[in-house]
Amino acid sequence: FFAGPCDFLKGVVALDGLPDADRPEVCFAGRSNVGKSSLINALTGRKGIARASNTPGRTQEINYFALGARGYLVDLPGYGFAEAPIAKVERWQALLRAYLAGRVTLARAFVLIDARHGIKKVDHEIMELLDRSAVSFQCVLTKADKPRGGGLGHVIESVRTDLARHPAAYPEIIVTSSETGDGIPLLRSAIARLMPE
Ligand code: GTP
Ligand code: MG
Numbered sequence: 001f002f003a004g005p006c007d008f009l010k011g012v013v014a015l016d017g018l019p020d021a022d023r024p025e026v027c028f029a030g031r032s033n034v035g036k037s038s039l040i041n042a043l044t045g046r047k048g049i050a051r052a053s054n055t056p057g058r059t060q061e062i063n064y065f066a067l068g069a070r071g072y073l074v075d076l077p078g079y080g081f082a083e084a085p086i087a088k089v090e091r092w093q094a095l096l097r098a099y100l101a102g103r104v105t106l107a108r109a110f111v112l113i114d115a116r117h118g119i120k121k122v123d124h125e126i127m128e129l130l131d132r133s134a135v136s137f138q139c140v141l142t143k144a145d146k147p148r149g150g151g152l153g154h155v156i157e158s159v160r161t162d163l164a165r166h167p168a169a170y171p172e173i174i175v176t177s178s179e180t181g182d183g184i185p186l187l188r189s190a191i192a193r194l195m196p197e
Helices: 036-044 086-102 121-133 151-163 184-194
Strands: 006-012 025-030 062-067 071-075 106-114 137-142
Touching: 025 036, 025 086, 025 137, 036 071, 036 137, 036 184, 062 086, 071 184, 086 106, 086 121, 106 121, 106 184, 137 151
Parallel strands: 025 071, 025 106, 106 137
Antiparallel strands: 006 062, 062 071
């Protein structure tokens, strides 16, 4: 399924620019720099299809990638700190929240959490928005190659405890690294199940 075509479709800066809601989509949400764009590159096996960088605030539009005709992968701007002009950040934050709350064909939101840091206050705020909007979401830990010692286990346990507070959360946590490829096949199959042929 991911071996098939995957093409950049468009970058969206306002709700009226969203593509027709005619097929399922999944999106990647998370704090700036958590690894959303890198994860899309790892999933599609195409380095650079989504632009990643060390500067928080790299992705400033809602970027659509088409998996043939089966569905869309959606790369979102980050929330939280960003190195960009404040007026611009406020505009994309409002767009991001409106998208998450109102996109009818959003089959699941993947909420990315840095495997070193766990869930922060701003992540809870986004999860609460998804709860209120009845949008099913699933946590994906990113950068799992980074924690040392028992760090990863502790973060997984604390995320599991936090998720119990969120009615829209899917209980399974997917642990990934875009560097090593860990967890990428599992995430691909979760996405494939949401996009029937
Ligand atoms: P914004 O678009 O700014 O919100 O960021 P983003 O969430 O799209 O993050 P991006 O994919 O641009 O990655 C941010 C930085 O983290 C880059 O320097 C990546 O190389 C690095 N990174 C992403 N995923 C991983 C990973 O799995 N392991 C490691 N070690 N680094 C990663
Ligand atoms: Mg990005």
